[in-house]
Amino acid sequence: MTTTFDSLNPATGEVVGSHPKQGPEAVRAAVGRADEAAAWWAGLGHAERRRRLLDYKAVITRDLRGLARLVHEETGKPVGDATLEIVLAITHVDWAARNAQKVLGRRRVATGMIGLNLSATLEYLPLGVVGVIGPWNYPVFTPMGSIAYALAAGNAVVFKPSEFTPGVGVRLAELFAEAVPEQPVFQAVTGLGETGAALAADPRVRKIAFTGSTATAKRVMAACAENLTPIVAECGGKDAFIVDADADLRAAADACLWGAMSNAGQTCVGVERVYVVDAVYESFMRELSERAAGVRAGEDYGPITMPGQVEVIKRHIDDAAKAGRVVTGGPGAVRPPFVDPVIVEDVPEDSPAVREETFGPTITVRRTRDAQEALELANASAYGLGGTIFSRDARRASELARLMRSGMTAINSVISFAGVPALPFGGVGDSGFGRIHGADGLREFARPKAISRQRFAMPGMNLTSFSRGPDELERLIRLVTFLHGRRKR
Known part of the structure; x- marks a missing residue:
């Protein structure tokens, strides 16, 4: 039997909604679904993901008033402030969708004189499943800084919203399902601390994006360390x-x-x-x-x-x-x-x-x-x-x-x-590490893939062979001396 918990309006104490306390088994099931959806989402390519994320942006915008009302009810903040928060989040979804290919797509890089016979490319590939553990103070804007950029980078997302604002997290996932009904690319799991702990501990989660206190970040990092799961941590400030x-x-x-x-x-x-x-x-x-x-x-x-x-x-x-x-x-x-x-x-x-x-x-x-x-x-x-x-x-x-x-x-x-949206967001010291937003935020949820290809054999200089002779080595020394041996005054 699944137990539930209530989200309350902090100003009045009234119940806003009831949500399941999803334990480790439910979290594992959600991550399993996300793992399958991630392959489909990554396979769509940048152009199709861009189109779907812009659809998501439109769906959020059409629901702006209702979502702002829900944020108001679960946090107590004025509706106007909730509206501003959602508008900012919408601009970030838009930026991430429109810039992902430019930032992450394959591009040629210079090989230098030593690699004259090579061509080289660099691109940033999806990680797979990204777990997002969100805060209650800005329950749309802050987690969307991870969610939108992780999705734009080609990942599936499992989102654990704060137990104080679970309804907002669930609604964000529902709105995404309206825009992208084919696969559960973005899911929300609700619960208390054990729900977030189960998400951080799942080895199929390739990265955790956490927002919260410095003390809690250390506990999340300890759970992630068991599987060497990387984490981006946005913690407190002064x-x-x-x-x-x-x-x-x-x-x-x-x-x-x-x-x-x-x-x-x-x-x-x-x-x-x-x-x-x-x-x-x-x-x-x-x-x-x-x-x-x-x-x-x-x-x-x-x-x-x-x-x-x-x-x-x-x-x-x-x-x-x-x-x-x-x-x-x-x-x-x-x-x-x-x-x-x-x-x-x-x-x-x-x-x-x-x-x-x-x-x-x-x-x-x-x-x-x-x-x-x-x-x-x-x-x-x-x-x-x-x-x-x-x-x-x-x-x-x-x-x-x-x-x-x-x-x-x-x-x-x-x-x-x-x-x-183009500026990275994050801190140093006890404020955490890693970045969301901007090009750095997109790269945070992707892995660099470097490829080099030999275009032709370098005449008289086969350096990576046991057949290499002293003449080839001497030519290499002369070339390096010519390129790098002069001191700058």
């Missing part, structure tokens, strides 16, 4: 926001507030730490606090989706309030399932509110001597996912962005890199 002396302060405050508070702060690339150059600190704080006063939990953003996170948020707020100065909010801001905006300044850098991921509508703000000190503080973190620079000096902003220890940095905007 993203920094730097305001330079010449920044547009109104625009910076507006972007900072939205980057920190939207989705109730439950954004892996959301703003959590703010560093402001001394010369504009007071003016920036006035702008930020005035804007924050008009933002309401339950109206402008939704509840804390995962109940257990409330305690983490409360602990960080309490600690920060004792060590620093509360500008907005404070310990009383926590009123489960909602948390009002919280801004605390002068919090020590070794505080949990600065060092650990909070994942709530809170920010710490610190005054810095200059942008260089702000950069050093921003980089002094175990995390390295995203970040933001506000400065009117394009050259200076670009240099600061390049030196920020993160996978992505936005300049004079916030989280804008996520909306550019």
Whole structure:
């Protein structure tokens, strides 16, 4: 008998839907079906997969309102925010479908002088079955960054959505079946932790794409290690926001507030730490606090989706309030399932509110001597996912962005890199490794295949033979010396 679990609206506690707890046997069956479907899907070739994925994009678009309503019900976020998330996901499906052949298709590569008698080609082939373990905070956009790119690369996908948003995952798979009814190329399996563990442990899964906490990523990696299954891990963040002396302060405050508070702060690339150059600190704080006063939990953003996170948020707020100065909010801001905006300044850098991921509508703000000190503080973190620079000096902003220890940095905007399908998305350090989105995201779900072919025998230089003589070796030495023996001054 299959047991079920309920997904709940975190704002109201109402049951949104019931779903089966699919255990190891059900997961193995799904992977088996995917294994067969993967051969069919790969055999279609790039052009046919492109056509079907564009059909999928159209099906999602036609269901946008209904899907946004479901995201709203399972996460609690406003329908408008859910709509924006789905629109971004649609643009990524479109980009992956249209660019897969150009990025992954067979192409000739130069062979060099030594390989003058050779031709060489490189292409990227499908892996087979890809397992995707998705999060609850952006239940469409985030997993689709793996799903769409894995599908475009020619793989079948088995998707384990978060137990907090299973209905969204199931709906995404149902919509794909409308576009591609022939084979179960994209399936969803629902359940709790054991469902994801079974997916990671199946040897027929050729890669796992995981999004979640750093601690959970380590457990998933341990399961994958048993079969040497590679993994791309998109984990947490503690993203920094730097305001330079010449920044547009109104625009910076507006972007900072939205980057920190939207989705109730439950954004892996959301703003959590703010560093402001001394010369504009007071003016920036006035702008930020005035804007924050008009933002309401339950109206402008939704509840804390995962109940257990409330305690983490409360602990960080309490600690920060004792060590620093509360500008907005404070310990009383926590009123489960909602948390009002919280801004605390002068919090020590070794505080949990600065060092650990909070994942709530809170920010710490610190005054810095200059942008260089702000950069050093921003980089002094175990995390390295995203970040933001506000400065009117394009050259200076670009240099600061390049030196920020993160996978992505936005300049004079916030989280804008996520909306550019051609840009890779991922982090360093405790924020994970590997990339989704863009050409790197397509290659992440494919294996490079190199082929060399001898076009003609090289006269007087058969080097890979036991019949090779000293004259041939001498000719090789002279050729290499001519090509590589001159020192560059």
